[in-house]
Amino acid sequence: MILVKLGGSVITDKSKKHVFKEGTMKRLAKEIKNSDEKVIVVHGAGSFGHILAKRYRLDKGFMNNKQISGVARVQSDVKNLNLMVVNSLIDEGIHAVSIPPSVVVECRNKKIEKINIDVFKKYLNLGLTPVTFGDVALDRKIGFCIVSGDLFMLELARVFKPKKAVFVSDVDGVYMDKKRMDKIDEKIFRNMKRKKTKIPDVTGSMYEKVKIGLKMSKFTKTIVINGNVNNRLGDALKGRNVVGTVIE
Amino acid sequence: MILVKLGGSVITDKSKKHVFKEGTMKRLAKEIKNSDEKVIVVHGAGSFGHILAKRYRLDKGFMNNKQISGVARVQSDVKNLNLMVVNSLIDEGIHAVSIPPSVVVECRNKKIEKINIDVFKKYLNLGLTPVTFGDVALDRKIGFCIVSGDLFMLELARVFKPKKAVFVSDVDGVYMDKKRMDKIDEKIFRNMKRKKTKIPDVTGSMYEKVKIGLKMSKFTKTIVINGNVNNRLGDALKGRNVVGTVIE
Numbered sequence: 001m002i003l004v005k006l007g008g009s010v011i012t013d014k015s016k017k018h019v020f021k022e023g024t025m026k027r028l029a030k031e032i033k034n035s036d037e038k039v040i041v042v043h044g045a046g047s048f049g050h051i052l053a054k055r056y057r058l059d060k061g062f063m064n065n066k067q068i069s070g071v072a073r074v075q076s077d078v079k080n081l082n083l084m085v086v087n088s089l090i091d092e093g094i095h096a097v098s099i100p101p102s103v104v105v106e107c108r109n110k111k112i113e114k115i116n117i118d119v120f121k122k123y124l125n126l127g128l129t130p131v132t133f134g135d136v137a138l139d140r141k142i143g144f145c146i147v148s149g150d151l152f153m154l155e156l157a158r159v160f161k162p163k164k165a166v167f168v169s170d171v172d173g174v175y176m177d178k179k180r181m182d183k184i185d186e187k188i189f190r191n192m193k194r195k196k197t198k199i200p201d202v203t204g205s206m207y208e209k210v211k212i213g214l215k216m217s218k219f220t221k222t223i224v225i226n227g228n229v230n231n232r233l234g235d236a237l238k239g240r241n242v243v244g245t246v247i248e
Numbered sequence: 249m250i251l252v253k254l255g256g257s258v259i260t261d262k263s264k265k266h267v268f269k270e271g272t273m274k275r276l277a278k279e280i281k282n283s284d285e286k287v288i289v290v291h292g293a294g295s296f297g298h299i300l301a302k303r304y305r306l307d308k309g310f311m312n313n314k315q316i317s318g319v320a321r322v323q324s325d326v327k328n329l330n331l332m333v334v335n336s337l338i339d340e341g342i343h344a345v346s347i348p349p350s351v352v353v354e355c356r357n358k359k360i361e362k363i364n365i366d367v368f369k370k371y372l373n374l375g376l377t378p379v380t381f382g383d384v385a386l387d388r389k390i391g392f393c394i395v396s397g398d399l400f401m402l403e404l405a406r407v408f409k410p411k412k413a414v415f416v417s418d419v420d421g422v423y424m425d426k427k428r429m430d431k432i433d434e435k436i437f438r439n440m441k442r443k444k445t446k447i448p449d450v451t452g453s454m455y456e457k458v459k460i461g462l463k464m465s466k467f468t469k470t471i472v473i474n475g476n477v478n479n480r481l482g483d484a485l486k487g488r489n490v491v492g493t494v495i496e
Contacts, residue, residue: 068375072343076334079346083331086324095320097350098327103367104351116364119351122386127316138370 003165008044010227029092031234045134048081061142101135109141157219168227173245213247251413256292258475277340279482293382296329309390349383405467416475421493461495
């Protein structure tokens, strides 16, 4: 089994609210369809989640009643994106099934405490392809919290110990001082500087992704690739060497 | 708390695939918004579910691999309807949150065995309005099955013991020999004849609804009303007497 994370920056225009990149998604769906391995798909929320989540400060947990309307709206918006992703996959012949974190995850103080993993396993066994995503989830301590797609990748890697985990981003890999790294390990990571970005992203930048990738390396081989280049994902799923950054 | 079931025949055109009655839904959302009581909304799948579910014979459980594509398509179609219902509610200021049976219910041989009720309670406590629906769910024995919105009403009534349960249909109540009944009890029910209908409905006709309503009467007062008439739902939610059939 292979875990595939479709970054919010690849399947949406992160700078504009609610812009789904339908053509890119269709191509990525075709590349996934050609995989011989079973796949679990995780996707980011992109501009369907981050902009409103930031406005309502949903990453802080419950502070006031005004946020509750934000919880409803952000959950509905990311479900809208998720439905478009699932339908793109179905259109290419993948039997995709949506598994929303809002009802299968429980957090405690922003950390995932419980996931209903059973539901992933059962749909996989039936021959379906689970699709999950960055979402607003319940939190025992602070009411609700943001669960990023990246965080979900780590939890799924821990449980499923997949052959490989592929982060599909909008760049050729992880860069340090304008140079793409073939490989990143703990030592190199300590030298990375957290870069601030102007695009609203409540779940962290590439720095956070590498941090999660390093945690994942205990369970699987993790690679960051560019989903905007034809067949990068397809080749990675077929076990071919591709331009990207291996995190180990 | 009041349970409201929006029938598939009210919010969709059951004879045509994927026709959402947006105007009706908007009016019903306004009527729900005016309720002083907390509400849980359950809706039918209507033409978004029944037509394909019947074609793939999903009500029979797993028989062959061709059905798996049907599971994916029907789940995606009913999620599409659900998203429109949720957005209609949000547009009227209700903080609606979708809770899909496909991931919170487990059946055994078509009977609901387990529901993650916790997630309903937690969203209610946060001030959100849970919205669930007729869906394809996992089944321990036969792989998957159909969970009707009506069946969900019974389970929610059992757990929440609501003040009232309102079935919003497209007729003025339950009819026997062309006469609307003000009230139906066990004795009257035994005289009802199951009527066959030409509209595909994999979850049963009004007969089944009455059967479920009678089971529900142990936990709550159940009423069947016409959602196509202005303010019938609104009045029922406010505790006023309305045209309809009480099941007890």
